[in-house]
Amino acid sequence: MLLAYDQGLEHGPSKDFNQKSVDPNYIIDIAEKGKFTGIIFQKGVAEKFYHSKVPLIIKVNGKTSLPKGEPIATQICSVKQAKALGAKAVGYTIYLGSAHENIMLQEFGRIQEEAHGLGLAAIAWIYPRGEAVPNDAAPEVVAYAARAGLEAGADAVKIKYTGDSETFRWAVKSAGAAKVFMSGGPKAPTDDAFLTQVKGVIDAGATGLAVGRNVWQHDKPLEMAAALREIIFRDQSVEAALKKFPR
Numbered sequence: 001m002l003l004a005y006d007q008g009l010e011h012g013p014s015k016d017f018n019q020k021s022v023d024p025n026y027i028i029d030i031a032e033k034g035k036f037t038g039i040i041f042q043k044g045v046a047e048k049f050y051h052s053k054v055p056l057i058i059k060v061n062g063k064t065s066l067p068k069g070e071p072i073a074t075q076i077c078s079v080k081q082a083k084a085l086g087a088k089a090v091g092y093t094i095y096l097g098s099a100h101e102n103i104m105l106q107e108f109g110r111i112q113e114e115a116h117g118l119g120l121a122a123i124a125w126i127y128p129r130g131e132a133v134p135n136d137a138a139p140e141v142v143a144y145a146a147r148a149g150l151e152a153g154a155d156a157v158k159i160k161y162t163g164d165s166e167t168f169r170w171a172v173k174s175a176g177a178a179k180v181f182m183s184g185g186p187k188a189p190t191d192d193a194f195l196t197q198v199k200g201v202i203d204a205g206a207t208g209l210a211v212g213r214n215v216w217q218h219d220k221p222l223e224m225a226a227a228l229r230e231i232i233f234r235d236q237s238v239e240a241a242l243k244k245f246p247r
């Protein structure tokens with residue numbers, strides 16, 4: 001149950017943050033009180049704010065949303081620096097299908113070897129994207145993403161939900177020994193809708209999720225965290241998880 005907070009770089013503060021969530025301390029507080037098992041930062045936020053027992057994952061590549069065209073994100077933090085900051089794992093986004101995927105696959109390959117050499121896990125955010133990818137949530141595309149992560153050496157892959165448990169099960173199977181995390185996505189219209197996705201992912205055999213906006217954009221982030229714990233760690237139903245929200 002990982003709390004993602006690299007959207008300041010990826011999307012910009014005006015798109016995703018409000019007066020509270022713009023402050024990394026607010027997110028660290030949610031991670032601690034919400035019993036998250038990991039928190040994901042870029043190195044700048046980690047250097048200046050991380051002071052926590054929640055295990056740290058450093059995204060070692062990233063990009064802004066300003067450039068147009070085929071997506072590419074290259075390395076902006078060394079694996080050595082991630083380790084020095086206390087990271088237990090590094091994260092790297094590969095835009096599979098982009099005209100630049102070769103650069104990212106090559107860079108991830110090197111980073112994965114360095115990470116393993118230093119005793120860190122390597123997590124690949126695998127987001128099929130670009131002109132060659134008309135539908136990034138199509139089951140065969142998501143399964144391809146999962147498999148590409150395994151083949152590239154990822155210990156875990158972070159992929160988009162296909163929309164149903166049956167097709168996601170194939171993606172999980174395709175990932176083999178790589179653990180599968182669902183990527184949260186923009187805030188869902190209702191708690192029920194989001195928790196139903198999470199339940200579908202867990203039922204399909206995935207390990208968990210790496211979520212940002214659906215937690216820290218929520219007006220009750222700790223209740224959402226409690227609901228997620230019900231499904232991820234206690235295998236409870238969506239109905240049971242929804243009881244974590246006071247009426």
Ligand code: FBP
Nearest residue numbers: 004006007010184185186211212213
């Ligand atoms: P969310 O749960 O907020 O979607 O966060 C997951 C994440 O992978 C972040 O780590 C990353 O910043 C963001 O989504 C990227 O979103 P996208 O590339 O889809 O705009």
